[in-house]
Amino acid sequence: MTIKVAAHIAELVPYPPGKPIEELEREYGISGSIKLASNENGLGPSPRAVKAIAESLSNLHRYPDGSCYYLARALARRLEVDPRRLVFGNGSNEIIGLLAAAFLGPGDEVITSHPTFLVYQNVVQAQGGVNRVVPLLDMRHDLEAMAAQINEQTRMIFLDNPNNPTGTVFTAAEFEDFLSRVPRRVIVVLDEAYVDFVEPELRLDARQYLDGQVPVVALRTFSKAYGLAGLRVGYGLMHEELAAYLHRVRQPFNVNSPAQIGALAALEDEEHYRLTLETTRREKARLRQAVEKLGCRTFASQANFFLIDVGGDGKALYEHLLRQGVIVRPMQAYGYPQYIRITPGRPDENDRFLRSLEQSLKELAYGR
CATH class of the missing domain: 3.90.1150.10 (Aspartate Aminotransferase, domain 1)
Structure with a gap:
């Protein structure tokens, strides 16, 4: 060709x-x-999710709710946040792609670790961006070395916490010290796909960083603890100004109806x-x-x-x-x-x- x-x-x-x-x-x-x-x-999956999905299948000829209205409000109540701070995607992978589409251009730099979730670097490369990759230190994110990589071209930093594939985490104190070294123009993406499994005393509360000087986006998913990997539904938690930009590049109807219905039922199946x-x-x-x-x-x-x-x-x-x-x-x-x-x-x-x-x-x- x-x-x-x-x-x-x-x-x-x-x-x-x-x-x-x-x-x-x-x-x-x-x-x-x-x-x-x-x-x-x-x-x-949750038996309640399976039942709810089965009962909804006769409506497959209808387009899904493009705003994920009911899921957004239920999740917002659970998280005690404004629903305008939630952006839903076809898995949290899609939110990674939306962040790149909205905020990265050719030559922009993104800092990640190695090893980490491989999709970060692929998405950056697809946008024509430049990956700055910092090796893990003792199987943990080397936050000191990552901060040292920040320059005028840096636009975004990805941190999975827990890290995939090591399962290690950093503390709130370590994260806050890291944020103190990040310029306000750089978006820090905190991927919390596995946060449900973290011991409570080791968990960060991502919500407390949403209004800070440095923009922070937390990514979460219904694929792991909620058992809905086959439905592909995840979300980003962020300041509403960032969310508004993601909605500009988000495709309509990006989360299908069974996924929304299943996620809502799974959320309620404590x-x-x-x-x-x-x-x-x-x-x-x-x-x-x-x-x-x-x-x-x-x-x-x-x-x-x-x-x-x-x-x-x-x-x-x-x-x-x-x-x-x-x-x-x-x-x-x-x-x-x-x-x-x-x-x-x-x-x-x-x-x-x-x-x-x-x-x-x-x-x-x-x-x-």
Whole structure:
């Protein structure tokens, strides 16, 4: 083809999503696989959400509510904020894209960490922006080094808290010290996709930074703790002036009707939410202890996942587990070639993972 494509687009590397169960079973001719790879809710969606969605399906011929009116008001009440401070998207990924579309131009610079959620850097590159990437320090955001990267071209900074893939967090004091070094013209994006799983005493309250001198945007999602990853619904929490600009570049009807209805029902199902957090916390601790008995090193995490140093080639172990119908996430793309990342599933799935891991470690001569 002779179509001219800008270099920053031609050089983009697509985001590598976790392997779907259906793809695995097609490739290997197996069934009954399990997936502990994509930080999904092991308990599944709220039964109330499933029921509400099923009851709404006869209205699929109607366009969705472009303003997410009922979801916005319910969430605003829960968060005790003005609904004008909420912008909803097709997953919080879309909010990342909207921020880039509204506030970045060619040559503008954005500071991120490595490793972190890979979408940040892709979105910046797609806008013709420049990524300034700072390595993590001891698996945590190096806020000091990130602040030192700020210059006249800096327009935005992305901080995922907890970090993906390490699950580490920074404290409110550390964040406030960092903000004191950020110019008022720079937007700080605080990605809190996994905030629900953070121990309460370690959580930041993003709301208290929305009216500060430095513009702060908090990103959250219904994909993790609320179990609605397949519906793609997330939101940004920000000053209403920033929100107004995002609405100018947001496509109409960007959140579909089942997603809005499911998210509203899930928000109201406090029992399922509580059970999700309790089960994740319990199973994560159990899995870490069992994995370490197999001779691998695990890392503490404030998210619904954790890293495992398998003592060998993480991708080879990943592929070995695939043949047993177990999907985990290899960490080579994140700069950790000996690591895998797992998300606790149901207890029976976790038991199966441990059996498969033990077999793979033995056959590959990894671990102890």
